[in-house]
Amino acid sequence: MLELSSDLLKIIVCPVTKKSLKYDRQAQELISEEAGLAYPIKDGIPILLADKARKISKQNFIYNDRVVTNENVTTEKDTKVKEIA
DSSP states (O other), rough: OOOOOOHHHHOBBBBOOOBBBBTTTTEEEEEEEETEEEEEEEEEEOOOOGGGSSOGGGGGTOOOTEOOOTTTEOSOOOOOOOOOO
């Protein structure tokens, strides 16, 4: 599984809302809470097309400890969120 860089996660935005995305490393998706969409990541490449995104509800990701925000990263073996200094 290819990993998205933290630099890319800092600048990439939802094409629908123009807001930041959250990285769900395990599911290999970028989450737009505001749009309620999960954009797939295929071979390390984010597919930021609304018609390719999966519709999600807030309950699916708001308390999910494996969702990583743009301000946080996880190590490959660590699923807990670690803040970037």
